[in-house]
Amino acid sequence: DAGITQSPRHKVTETGTPVTLRCHQTENHRYMYWYRQDPGHGLRLIHYSYGVKDTDKGEVSDGYSVSRSKTEDFLLTLESATSSQTSVYFCAISEQLNTEAFFGQGTRLTVV
Amino acid sequence: QKEVEQDPGPLSVPEGAIVSLNCTYSNSAFQYFMWYRQYSRKGPELLMYTYSSGNKEDGRFTAQVDKSSKYISLFIRDSQPSDSATYLCAMSEAGGYQKVTFGIGTKLQVIP
Numbered sequence: 355d356a357g358i359t360q361s362p363r364h365k366v367t368e369t370g371t372p373v374t375l376r377c378h379q380t381e382n383h384r385y386m387y388w389y390r391q392d393p394g395h396g397l398r399l400i401h402y403s404y405g406v407k408d409t410d411k412g413e414v415s416d417g418y419s420v421s422r423s424k425t426e427d428f429l430l431t432l433e434s435a436t437s438s439q440t441s442v443y444f445c446a447i448s449e450q451l452n453t454e455a456f457f458g459q460g461t462r463l464t465v466v
Numbered sequence: 467q468k469e470v471e472q473d474p475g476p477l478s479v480p481e482g483a484i485v486s487l488n489c490t491y492s493n494s495a496f497q498y499f500m501w502y503r504q505y506s507r508k509g510p511e512l513l514m515y516t517y518s519s520g521n522k523e524d525g526r527f528t529a530q531v532d533k534s535s536k537y538i539s540l541f542i543r544d545s546q547p548s549d550s551a552t553y554l555c556a557m558s559e560a561g562g563y564q565k566v567t568f569g570i571g572t573k574l575q576v577i578p
Contacts, residue, residue, distance in 0.1 A: 358509075394474075394570060395570065396470075396472075396554065396568040396569055396570040396571060397510070397554070397556075397568040398568075399565050399566070402565075412565060413565065444509055444510070451563070452498075452558045452559075452563070452564065452565060452566050453498055453500075453515075453558065453566075454498075454500055454512050454515045455512070455566070456512065457502075457509035457510045457511070458509050459508060459509045460507070460508070460509050462507075
């Protein structure tokens with residue numbers, strides 16, 4: 355398995371609270387991604403990073419921010435969680451942009 | 467119309483059967499085609515990766531791309547109960563500057 359660790363694996367939080375999800379890789383891949391997976395929608399890109407401090411928005415970025423201060427770490431923050439952000443979040447890494455990627459095990463987030 | 471269409475199933479087959487999983491797409495600029503396998507409550511795992519048209523074989527798995535029909539397939543020979551999972555197709559344009567687009571996944575059950 356590619357060395358990708360997501361934490362936490364499960365989280366329940368209240369509406370309006372900030373939440374940070376962490377992705378840590380040991381593969382030294384340049385590109386890192388955050389996706390959310392919802393029934394009927396497949397995987398949708400939230401944000402991605404192409405290097406330290408270099409990030410860009412994906413198709414469903416509203417309400418989310420990211421940071422990458424080190425090659426190995428990519429953080430996803432929900433500034434003020436809403437029930438519509440209840441989802442399974444996956445981190446992924448790749449050597450080249452938008453080609454084959456390796457995924458983490460996911461974080462199941464419930465906003466109540 | 468979605469950019470990538472995939473029948474969600476579920477698809478149930480007996481052990482040993484040949485399984486055919488398919489996706490259609492509308493964007494003629496797609497050049498990279500990927501198949502992922504996702505077990506329940508796990509992250510997607512890259513199975514096959516092809517560029518442009520043609521076939522690619524890896525063990526019991528064969529990926530086919532027909533760009534003229536905008537149709538890709540994944541064949542699984544001698545299917546096993548351990549193949550029971552959701553299979554996601556994914557594709558992206560050459561150059562990497564456009565995001566990867568995922569299908570919603572087909573749930574496969576191989577019955578012993």
